[in-house]
Amino acid sequence: MPPFVPLAERIVDALLATDPALASSVGEHGSxxxxxxxxxDAVTGRVTMLRDAAHALSEVEAEELPTAERVDHAVLSALVDRGLFELTEVRSHEWNPIAHNPAHLLNELLTRPFAPADVRLTSLAGRLAAVPDALATARALLRDMPRIHAETAAGQYDGAAALLRDQLPALLDREPGLRGTVQPAAEVAARELAGFADWLRAGLHDDAGPGRDPRLGRRLWEARLWHTLDTELSAREVLERAWANLERVTGEIRAAAVELVGGPASDDAVRQALRLLADEHPDDASIVPLAKVTLDEATDFVADAELVSLVDDPCVIKEMPEHDRGVAVAYCDAPGPLETADVPTFYCIAPTPADWPADRIRSFYREYNNHMVRNLTVHEAMPGHFLQLAHARRYRGSSRVRALGHSGPFVEGWAVYAEQVMAERGFGGLAVRLQQLKMQLRMTINAILDQLVHCEGMTEADGLELMIGRGFQEEGEATGKWRRALLTSTQLSTYFVGYTQVAEVAARRPSGVPLREWHDAMLAHGSPPPRHLPALLGLDGADLDAW
Incomplete structure (x- = not known):
């Protein structure tokens, strides 16, 4: 039997060496x-490496390993298998232009001060010089692109060019000696990025038709769901439980609405209550300042209620860069778990696009009203993603596997659970509680929408009716989520499944253990798939797949 830890470290080295995006995301700066x-040739090489890794891992007697290493073996095996599946089955690099956008990798070097400016600029020069060849490869590969992916990507590539124009000068002013090296490469890269956006737009107007259907179809979607969730739950079980949860939460939000507006517990009462709360909303100029205030409020609340231990890591709230817009309204961009420098987490919020009409802007901010922003800040920052990922970075195992094995269901599940914990304990009062229940409806509908769109051919009209009718969403939010369901697949299911599994572990808190201590224990193991938490916490009946 091969020793697991040395094998795991060799596989981690190979994964990082062949994937600069993965390396950057976890805070490893060698590439x-x-x-x-x-x-x-490069894709073929990665496939060969992953197959060799899968074979080597299959020869390990995992049941003989200590608990933490047994989990690492499962996490690494799943990571390798998912990589193989994505490269050989989904093959999104052949049809999704978003996958080729280098903007995030350029932005990391420009905005995150993990090293002195001269070191980051030197690395940036290398990446900028690689842009023309990378985009030439993308042009050669991309065929039959879904129209919605090409449209979204065109705007994001324009944003990438703008990033270089807007962000690079300030960094070069700090190291003028590198201007002669970096500036010419940046000018070429910016032209190439803008040209690629134009190429995508030109393709939208040629005679090639609408492109491939963005829906994966049941076979491919179910396989991807299995890899995404890392659970034995079937797609049918997920859908059945999502419909059941939708009924349960609908009853809860009706009851909460009556507390605010009176009358019978009905959908009309919910709409009346939500309309009342939506009247208090920010605008493009005030949404980021509002989020900063709510982060302070949430941090004080977590400390006073002793919900989970705080950290002294910085969290910076800012507008979402243009190159990331078009998919989600907000995100948390945290340092990777292997990052050694003292750098901040970015909590980014997207203001409304400049070309939106007034009525759509109004709809957006009625959805993301003052009370929803409080709940959003709980999810993205405190005690959601920012705090959870800060705890995860403090985990140290016998190998670096857990640093790479980032589970979307755990990360999103904890954040949704954090919303519930905060609201139930009174954060923001009844107004935030109503928004939190609305978000519970949204995350449940996310899972339903995800499956019905990709597997059942759900129409846009039916999708909007579900979100607006059953989810009480503003039309602008529902329209944006419809686009997201087409642009992504299986990620929208991580919220519901992850939340349910994380909440079950939380409910198994042993008698006499304080809540903060239990939450700290849940966050002390990195970001593993939720099904491994019971074993890591020493609970009986460890597997969550029977949930």
Whole structure:
């Protein structure tokens, strides 16, 4: 039997060496001067490496390992298998232009001060020099692109070019000696990025038709769901439980609405209550300042209620960069678990696009009203993603596996659970409680929408009716979520499944253990798939797949 830890470290090294985007995301800077190589030879090499890794891991007697290493073996095996599946089955690099956008890798070097300016600029010069070849590879590979992906990508590539124009000068002013090296490469890269956006737009107007259907279809979607969730739950079980949860939460939000507006517990009462709360809302100028205030409020509340231990890591709230807009309204961009520098987490919020009409802007901010922003800040920052990921970075195992094995269901599940904990304990009063229940409806509908769109051919009209009617969403929010359901697949299911599994573990808190201590224990193991938490916490009946 091969020793697991040395094998795991070799596989981690191989994964990082062949994937600069993965390396950057976890805070490993050895390939900061490189972009991902999607050429046929490079992809073939990665597939071979992953198959070799899968074979080596299959020879390990995992049941004989200590608990933490047994979990690491499962996490690493799942990571390798998912990589193989994505490269050989989904093959999104051949049809999704968003996958080739280098903007995030450039932005990391420009905005996150993990190293002195001269070091980051030197790495940036390497990445900028690689942009023309990377985009040439993308042009050669991309065929039959879904229209919605090409439209979204065109705007994001324009944002990438703008990033270089807007962010690079300030960094070069700090190291003028590198201007002669970096500036010419940046000018070429910016032209190439803008040209690629134009190429995508031109393709939207040629005679090639609407492109491939963005829906994966049941076979591919169910396989991807299995890899995404890392659970034995079937797609049918997820859907059945989501419909049941939708009924349960509908009853709760009706009852909460009556507390605010009176009358019978009905959908009309919910709409009346939500309309009342939506009247108190920010605008493009005030949404970021509001989020900053709510972060302070949430931090004080977590401390006073002794919900989970705080950290002294910085969290910076800012507008979402243009190159990331078009998919989600907000995100948390945390340092990777292997990052050694003292750098901040970014909590980014997207203001409304400049070309939106007034009525759509009004709809957006009625959805993201003052009380919803409080709940959103709980999810993205405190005690949601920012705090959870800060705890995760403090985990140290016998190998680096857990640093790479980032589970979307755990991360999103904890954040949704955090919303519930805060609201139930009174954060923001009844107004936030109503928004939190509305978000419970939203995350449940996310899972339903995800499956029905990709597997059952759900129409846009039916999707909007579900979100607006059953989810009480503003039309602008529902329209944006419809686009997200087409642009992504299986990620929208992580909220519901992850929340349910995380909440079950939380409910198994042993008698006499304080809540903060239990939450700290739940966050002390990195971000593993939720099904492994019971074993890591020493609970009886460890597997959650029977949930």
């Amino acid at each position: 900061d001067d490189q972009l991902p190589d999607w050429s046929a």
